[in-house]
Amino acid sequence: MVQASPKRPPTVSVVMPAYNHERFVGDAIDSVLNQTFSDVELIIIDDGSTDATGTIAQSYSDPRIRYHFQENQDAFNALNRGMGLSTGKYISIINSDDVYTLDRIERLLEIQRETAAACIFSDVIPIDDQGEELTQHPWRSWHEINREYYFKTKDLYDGFLHGNYMVTTSNLFLTRELAETVGEFCPLRYLHDYDYIFRILLAAEDKTIYLDDEKLLYYRIHGGNTLSEAAIIGREQDKKIIRQYLLEKCPPHTHGHINTAIDRLITLEHELTKVHARLNREKQIQARHKLSIPTRIANKLQSLLARS
Numbered sequence: 001m002v003q004a005s006p007k008r009p010p011t012v013s014v015v016m017p018a019y020n021h022e023r024f025v026g027d028a029i030d031s032v033l034n035q036t037f038s039d040v041e042l043i044i045i046d047d048g049s050t051d052a053t054g055t056i057a058q059s060y061s062d063p064r065i066r067y068h069f070q071e072n073q074d075a076f077n078a079l080n081r082g083m084g085l086s087t088g089k090y091i092s093i094i095n096s097d098d099v100y101t102l103d104r105i106e107r108l109l110e111i112q113r114e115t116a117a118a119c120i121f122s123d124v125i126p127i128d129d130q131g132e133e134l135t136q137h138p139w140r141s142w143h144e145i146n147r148e149y150y151f152k153t154k155d156l157y158d159g160f161l162h163g164n165y166m167v168t169t170s171n172l173f174l175t176r177e178l179a180e181t182v183g184e185f186c187p188l189r190y191l192h193d194y195d196y197i198f199r200i201l202l203a204a205e206d207k208t209i210y211l212d213d214e215k216l217l218y219y220r221i222h223g224g225n226t227l228s229e230a231a232i233i234g235r236e237q238d239k240k241i242i243r244q245y246l247l248e249k250c251p252p253h254t255h256g257h258i259n260t261a262i263d264r265l266i267t268l269e270h271e272l273t274k275v276h277a278r279l280n281r282e283k284q285i286q287a288r289h290k291l292s293i294p295t296r297i298a299n300k301l302q303s304l305l306a307r308s
Helices: 023-033 055-058 076-085 104-115 138-153 156-162 177-184 191-206 228-245 252-308
Strands: 012-018 041-047 065-072 090-093 121-125 171-175 208-220
Touching: 012 023, 012 055, 012 076, 012 104, 023 041, 023 055, 041 055, 041 076, 041 090, 041 121, 065 076, 065 090, 076 191, 090 138, 090 177, 104 121, 104 208, 121 138, 121 191, 138 156, 138 208, 156 191, 156 228, 171 177, 191 208, 191 228, 228 252
Parallel strands: 012 041, 012 090, 041 065, 121 208
Antiparallel strands: 090 171, 121 171
């Protein structure tokens, strides 16, 4: 009896955490399956979707797709499971509401082979619900400020201390060896990508490349990823991550001084905010007081005229 030879692992494993993105998941899947480089597997981890996300994902007959459902455990858990199931030499990530440019994987593989990079990410194109590029949006200003800071120093680590110009986990492309070295995504709901890129840089900064002049990812901005809750929790996580990875670059004997200084700066900022608010209230009271006497006189005259 002749046994079939084992299936050769694909070159690239694409991991897609998916949650309640029935409007967008088809575009995300199509952008992977229609890549100019086709030797890929697409591992979709449906993180407990309650809409038609799973139905849409399972409607594809392409043998490169592997679909798995789990109870909702947040994106970091879905990513970890998907990466654990991957078999490719390289691992690429795409969220279920983002879209790859059709040559993204081919281009990243070219760069990797030319440079032996362990991690590569590119610039991104922001799009709306309809897939149209957002040319006027506050996000663009935030992103450009982060990019401009990076361009000043061309220092990847320093640039990330200023802000996350990688933007999203969908922008991550790395070798399996680096993924195994860095380990799993940490249990942060909003900033697991920010934490992960710092750990990548600590492990292989000299083998990490930012294609700052190439836009190989469409990053979707919509109501579901601009929650008010994220504005608060995300900033709290942001502070912890920046402190943690600032200290990682400093000698241990300086950590006490640095923590003291950071805490004092935060306290001063809070105090300044309170002082400014108090001064503004006092100015408003003074302004109302100055207007009160003329206003009373005017009202009295108006009343007298009405009687005459």
